Amino acid sequence: MTGAVDTESELEATEIKLLLEGIFQRYGYDFRDYSAGSIRRRILVAVKAEDARSVSGLQDRVLHEPACMERLLRVLMVHVTSMFRDPGFYIAFRQKVVPLLATYSFVRIWHAGCSSGEEVYSLAILLEEEGIRDRCRIYATDLSEDILRKAKEGVFPLKSMKEYTENYQRAGGKGAFSKYYTAKYDHAKFDASLGESIVFAQHNLATDGSFNEFNVILCRNVMIYFNKSLQYRVHGLLHQSLAYLGVLGIGRGESLRFTPHEFAYGVLDEHERLYRRVT
Numbered sequence: 591m592t593g594a595v596d597t598e599s600e601l602e603a604t605e606i607k608l609l610l611e612g613i614f615q616r617y618g619y620d621f622r623d624y625s626a627g628s629i630r631r632r633i634l635v636a637v638k639a640e641d642a643r644s645v646s647g648l649q650d651r652v653l654h655e656p657a658c659m660e661r662l663l664r665v666l667m668v669h670v671t672s673m674f675r676d677p678g679f680y681i682a683f684r685q686k687v688v689p690l691l692a693t694y695s696f697v698r699i700w701h702a703g704c705s706s707g708e709e710v711y712s713l714a715i716l717l718e719e720e721g722i723r724d725r726c727r728i729y730a731t732d733l734s735e736d737i738l739r740k741a742k743e744g745v746f747p748l749k750s751m752k753e754y755t756e757n758y759q760r761a762g763g764k765g766a767f768s769k770y771y772t773a774k775y776d777h778a779k780f781d782a783s784l785g786e787s788i789v790f791a792q793h794n795l796a797t798d799g800s801f802n803e804f805n806v807i808l809c810r811n812v813m814i815y816f817n818k819s820l821q822y823r824v825h826g827l828l829h830q831s832l833a834y835l836g837v838l839g840i841g842r843g844e845s846l847r848f849t850p851h852e853f854a855y856g857v858l859d860e861h862e863r864l865y866r867r868v869t
Contacts, residue, residue: 605645606633609652613662616653619733620796621666623820629666636665660736667734670811672750673708674757676842679810680716681762682862687837688720690866691805697726700804700831702795703812704730707741708754711770712761713808714784719764723787729802731793742790744780746771751778795824800831807832810863811841825849829867838865 606629610622621629633645640658642648651658674680691697704710710730717723732738746754751771758767771778793801795812807828813821829851832838838855840863846852855865 602630602645605649606630609633609645609649612649612653613659617659618794618797619663620794623796623817623823624666625815625817628815632665636662639665663734664736667737671705671708672757673746673754674712674761674763675709676810676862677757677760677762679761679839679842679862679864680712682859682864683713683839684716684720684762686858686864687806688716688722690835690837691722691726692720694805695725697722697806698802698804699726699728699806699808700802701728701730702793702807702809702828704732704738704741704790706737706746707744707790708746709808709810710741710788711744711780711784712758714787715758715763715770716761717787718784726787728788729804730788730790733792733794735792738790738792742785744782744785745777746780748773748776748778795827796820800827802831803833804831804836805833806837806839808839810839811843814841814843822850825851829854832867834867836867838867839863840865 607622610629614620614622633648636642637645637648640648640651640661642651648662652662699713701710701713707730710728713728714723717726730738730741732741751768751773755767770784771780795809796816809824809828813824816824825846828838837858840846842861842863844863846855846865854867854869856868858864858866
């Protein structure tokens with residue numbers, strides 16, 4: 591019995607490997623170095639949702655039906671976000687990063703893995719309140735074109751505004767959060783002026799290269815879904831893209847320890863994972 595289970599497990603692992611390779615070859619999306627456990631769970635959810643009999647059955651549909659691939663992409667992509675998520679991070683950013691940015695005439699910020707945009711707009715609000723948004727350009731990137739279109743609209747569920755207001759206040763907000771959006775029916779539309787400082791663009795951390803030099807790079811709660819090999823690749827990309835003395839922000843569950851660039855940064859705030867490139 592145990593041997594049969596092991597065989598089924600090995601077969602499933604092979605099917606998943608072939609599916610991910612097929613997705614890469616057919617569509618150019620590279621999930622091959624994502625965390626094995628996380629990607630397996632999401633694929634099995636998709637198998638059930640598509641009423642496929644197996645991972646191989648899902649692969650057949652994905653390779654021949656682009657619409658099926660779009661649905662699978664929404665399942666595979668991890669979009670866990672909220673406005674002013676981890677309020678302590680924004681307090682640390684106000685206190686320790688903004689004074690550095692205030693010395694620059696122009697600031698380029700890369701928000702990698704921006705998801706549906708809540709945290710990008712949070713950053714734009716912070717920069718507005720600190721009086722430096724007009725000299726900042728935020729490049730917000732993600733793998734999914736669909737999710738980027740949603741982010742660019744700046745429209746979020748009205749039911750989330752209570753939570754977001756509380757986060758904003760805990761993050762050191764300096765005014766009334768409601769002044770940044772207009773409520774209409776069951777949605778909140780954020781002020782278009784905030785979007786003037788944001789450029790949304792597709793970028794794949796797994797396969798794409800550097801596209802500019804930045805003074806700040808935020809890549810928070812993204813690499814926890816990658817295996818070590820892909821994490822190291824992304825760390826190399828971020829280091830390459832960050833200007834000397836530029837600021838790097840990663841998620842609380844992520845670390846620079848034991849990466850190839852561990853000693854390339856000085857610590858600004860260890861708890862909130864804010865670092866400054868020194869080499």
